[in-house]
Amino acid sequence: MVTQPELLPDRAVLVHIGPYKTGTTAIQTSLHEHRKELRAHAVTYPGDYHRQMRPSWALLGRSRVGEPAVPEREWDAMVAEVRAAQGRVVISSEDFASARPHHAQRLVDELGPDRVHVLIVARRLDKLLPSAWQERVKSVNETRTYDAWLREVLSVERASDAARTFWHNHGLKTLVERWRAVLPADRVLVLVNDEEDRRLQAATFEQLLGLPDGALTPGALANTSLSMERIELCRQVNLAVEARGWVGSRTLNTPRRAMLTGLRSAPLRDFESRIPALPSWTGPRLVELSDERARTVAGSGVRVIGDPDLLRYTPDPDAPDLSEPPSVLPTEAAANAIEHALAGMLRRQERQERQGRQERRARPRAVAASPSPPVDPLTRVTSRAMLREVARRQRARLRRGGTSGRTGRGDPRDRSDP
Amino acid sequence: MSPEPLPPGAVLLHIGPYKTGTTAIQRSLHQHRADLAQHGVLYPGSSPRQRKASWAAVGRSPRGAEPVAMEAWRRMLREVEEAGAQRVVVSSEDFTSAPPEAVRSIVEDLGGDRVHVVMVIRPLDRLLPSSWQQRVKSARETLTLDEWLREVLESPGGWKGPTFWKNQGVDNLVERYAVVVPRDRITIIVSDESDRTQQMRTFESLLGLPTGLLTPGEHENTSLSLDRTELLRRVNLLADERGWSESSRRALIHGGMLGDLRRTPPQPGERLIPGLPAWAVDRVAELGHERADQVRASGCHVVGDPAWLDAPPRAADAADLPEQVSLTLAAAAVAGVVDAVLRRESPDRKAP
Numbered sequence: 001m002v003t004q005p006e007l008l009p010d011r012a013v014l015v016h017i018g019p020y021k022t023g024t025t026a027i028q029t030s031l032h033e034h035r036k037e038l039r040a041h042a043v044t045y046p047g048d049y050h051r052q053m054r055p056s057w058a059l060l061g062r063s064r065v066g067e068p069a070v071p072e073r074e075w076d077a078m079v080a081e082v083r084a085a086q087g088r089v090v091i092s093s094e095d096f097a098s099a100r101p102h103h104a105q106r107l108v109d110e111l112g113p114d115r116v117h118v119l120i121v122a123r124r125l126d127k128l129l130p131s132a133w134q135e136r137v138k139s140v141n142e143t144r145t146y147d148a149w150l151r152e153v154l155s156v157e158r159a160s161d162a163a164r165t166f167w168h169n170h171g172l173k174t175l176v177e178r179w180r181a182v183l184p185a186d187r188v189l190v191l192v193n194d195e196e197d198r199r200l201q202a203a204t205f206e207q208l209l210g211l212p213d214g215a216l217t218p219g220a221l222a223n224t225s226l227s228m229e230r231i232e233l234c235r236q237v238n239l240a241v242e243a244r245g246w247v248g249s250r251t252l253n254t255p256r257r258a259m260l261t262g263l264r265s266a267p268l269r270d271f272e273s274r275i276p277a278l279p280s281w282t283g284p285r286l287v288e289l290s291d292e293r294a295r296t297v298a299g300s301g302v303r304v305i306g307d308p309d310l311l312r313y314t315p316d317p318d319a320p321d322l323s324e325p326p327s328v329l330p331t332e333a334a335a336n337a338i339e340h341a342l343a344g345m346l347r348r349q350e351r352q353e354r355q356g357r358q359e360r361r362a363r364p365r366a367v368a369a370s371p372s373p374p375v376d377p378l379t380r381v382t383s384r385a386m387l388r389e390v391a392r393r394q395r396a397r398l399r400r401g402g403t404s405g406r407t408g409r410g411d412p413r414d415r416s417d418p
Numbered sequence: 419m420s421p422e423p424l425p426p427g428a429v430l431l432h433i434g435p436y437k438t439g440t441t442a443i444q445r446s447l448h449q450h451r452a453d454l455a456q457h458g459v460l461y462p463g464s465s466p467r468q469r470k471a472s473w474a475a476v477g478r479s480p481r482g483a484e485p486v487a488m489e490a491w492r493r494m495l496r497e498v499e500e501a502g503a504q505r506v507v508v509s510s511e512d513f514t515s516a517p518p519e520a521v522r523s524i525v526e527d528l529g530g531d532r533v534h535v536v537m538v539i540r541p542l543d544r545l546l547p548s549s550w551q552q553r554v555k556s557a558r559e560t561l562t563l564d565e566w567l568r569e570v571l572e573s574p575g576g577w578k579g580p581t582f583w584k585n586q587g588v589d590n591l592v593e594r595y596a597v598v599v600p601r602d603r604i605t606i607i608v609s610d611e612s613d614r615t616q617q618m619r620t621f622e623s624l625l626g627l628p629t630g631l632l633t634p635g636e637h638e639n640t641s642l643s644l645d646r647t648e649l650l651r652r653v654n655l656l657a658d659e660r661g662w663s664e665s666s667r668r669a670l671i672h673g674g675m676l677g678d679l680r681r682t683p684p685q686p687g688e689r690l691i692p693g694l695p696a697w698a699v700d701r702v703a704e705l706g707h708e709r710a711d712q713v714r715a716s717g718c719h720v721v722g723d724p725a726w727l728d729a730p731p732r733a734a735d736a737a738d739l740p741e742q743v744s745l746t747l748a749a750a751a752v753a754g755v756v757d758a759v760l761r762r763e764s765p766d767r768k769a770p
Contacts (some may be wrong), residue, residue, distance in 0.1 A: 083677070111664070122625060124547065146561075148617075154621070210441060229745065232745050233745050233748050233749055233752075234746075236745055236746060236749030236751050237749045237753060239749070239751070240749055240750070240752075240753035241756075242759065244758065246754065246756070251756075251759065251760055252756065255755070255756055255759075256751075259752060269741065269742070271742065309754075313547055326684070326745065327686065327687075327744060327746070328687070328742040328744055328745060329741040329742060329743060329744055329745050329748060330741060330743075331645075331648055331649060331652060331739075331740055331741055331742060332647055332652065332741075334652075334743045334745075334747075334748035334751070335649060335652030335653050335655075336656065336750055337752060338653050338675065338748065338751045338755060339652075339653050339656035339660070341752050341755050341756065342653075342662075342666075342670050342671075342675075342755050345670065345756070346670075346757065347761045348667060367697065387480060
């Protein structure tokens with residue numbers, strides 16, 4: 001059934017599960033920035049972060065690489081907020097897309113078997129693939145080139161970790177079935193994205209939640225793509241990480257995220273390139289897979305918003321093969337990346353030092369038993385340096401007339417996909 | 419042209435200055451330490467140069483490094499005393515920057531009238547770009563080569579110029595040591611930029627070693643390419659902007675990033691540090707002329723021809739700053755930073 005979105009029932013809980021790279025950051029930041037308007041229309045967006053990331057991680061028992069799992073109580077706290085909420089609730093986290101069946105069951109059971117509606121966004125495969133590769137390179141130490149990764153993901157065998165992860169998150173059939181198994185058909189919604197209509201998702205959320213038309217204006221953040229050059233830097237760092245045996249070290253999370261912030265902070269130069277269109281060798285396979293996805297959605301029996309045929313793909317027979325990865329990047333982007341990585345390292349050490357102090361205060365006896373290590377000169381000066389840094393950067397930005405394009409803030413877009 | 423051997427018992431104090439090929443001669447002396455001993459020449463310690471001893475004697479360590487206790491200098495002096503060698507050679511470019519009172523005690527500690535000083539004077543057209551590159555590496559310089567040259571050549575009121583000329587001015591160097599060492603015990607080597615063996619041959623003569631004994635050692639302090647220097651300069655700028663401490667810089671930039679930048683093989687399209695910009699040529703020619711005159715009038719022994727300092731400076735086409743940098747280099751730099759921290763956290767982890 002192809003339908004226009006309809007207003008959900010009064011106490012509906014709309015759970016937006018992404019998946020990854022379907023425009024989630026845009027809708028999430030919009031919801032986050034319009035909390036006041038949402039409240040005015042009796043819509044609750046739980047928590048105070050731009051998405052319900054940590055509760056979703058708590059449910060799924062996952063965390064950033066090498067870090068302890070998010071405690072269950074963060075999920076429980078969100079459940080309590082949802083249960084107490086009057087009116088409609090909307091929850092959004094693309095990590096729900098990787099939920100196993102028992103996670104899905106628990107989500108529905110605890111948020112309200114009669115209240116939950118799940119929204120899945122279906123996007124054209126040729127649009128998903130470049131973003132998904134990029135995200136892996138940025139977040140999970142992917143070392144394959146774009147071409148090599150495409151060959152894995154589009155292979156018939158789907159044998160590699162890259163292929164398994166991609167299809168686990170993006171296989172529409174399994175995704176719909178997973179939620180269909182725990183919810184009635186009319187409470188599983190598939191929104192077919194229209195790549196030409198940038199307001200489609202916001203408008204759909206407005207209609208489902210009973211918000212005025214146009215209420216969800218774009219938020220300040222979008223998870224914009226990096227240039228091929230900058231992605232290639234991440235890939236080469238991933239190669240170094242692999243070569244040096246650091247894979248899985250939690251120490252890397254902070255500098256890696258910081259490096260991305262640094263990479264984003266330099267303006268785009270004219271020699272930089274966007275991720276290229278899909279090469280012609282992918283054409284026949286992509287047509288086949290895209291048709292299958294369109295058929296899956298059309299025949300899913302759940303509520304479909306939009307036209308499933310939009311998922312079909314018309315290959316460009318003249319698309320060139322992918323060239324070698326780029327070999328240079330803007331010096332400014334490189335320097336910013338390095339310096340942010342360095343800053344991230346120092347921040348991390350400072351945090352550890354602070355935690356160490358708190359633990360020692362909490363357990364005064366343990367201090368006597370295990371003397372604290374000598375204070376590292378590297379960490380000693382950082383808190384003052386950080387304060388100075390903030391002041392200096394403000395001044396520097398004023399001096400430069402704000403031309404540098406630095407954002408000067410932490411990056412809430414960071415994530416580490418499974 | 420070879421100088422006479424120094425008298426037996428002499429202590430040859432090689433003061434550099436910076437960027438005059440010190441690493442090359444030090445590596446050679448280091449590598450031939452046993453050969454030197456066989457010929458009655460002591461090169462104290464066991465490292466390529468008497469680095470820590472000189473830091474202690476001069477009374478200052480490089481930015482961000484821990485101060486060195488005087489014991490490092492005394493230990494070297496004991497070795498000099500106990501060796502009973504016919505001749506001793508001590509080398510560290512950090513002796514260049516010794517304040518007057520330190521010069522006096524260094525010379526006295528090494529045996530007063532046993533001490534002979536040797537210094538190398540290079541043509542400015544080579545020395546200036548190389549010095550800028552070194553400053554970006556070790557003195558957190560944030561000026562571009564062009565900006566720095568303007569400071570050094572045209573801004574007598576600034577402090578970059580005086581710093582450079584204090585360490586590289588012929589009269590400045592000679593006078594600093596001539597206060598305690600008579601000029602006939604000071605040797606100036608005018609660098610022959612076309613002969614990489616000049617310093618080795620001169621040291622052999624001064625130390626009474628057979629010609630050809632000193633061969634090039636491993637590793638040279640080769641200049642970073644313009645691309646690598648520019649990357650580092652930009653990191654220096656950002657680190658300044660954020661107020662990073664000296665110790666953090668030393669640990670993460672020098673202990674991490676720089677090592678990986680050095681180890682990365684040359685990348686396609688990389689450029690060497692350019693020569694002088696055209697605007698600087700006349701001024702450098704004028705200064706070169708003065709330097710040649712200063713050497714001639716110094717009253718010191720001179721090896722090589724002062725006229726080499728007066729040769730027309732080579733100019734380079736104005737080089738644009740690299741606006742793009744090799745991804746391999748940038749990745750090596752990031753990895754170097756991360757590696758430095760991981761090594762600190764698990765000390766058993768070795769450098770790659």
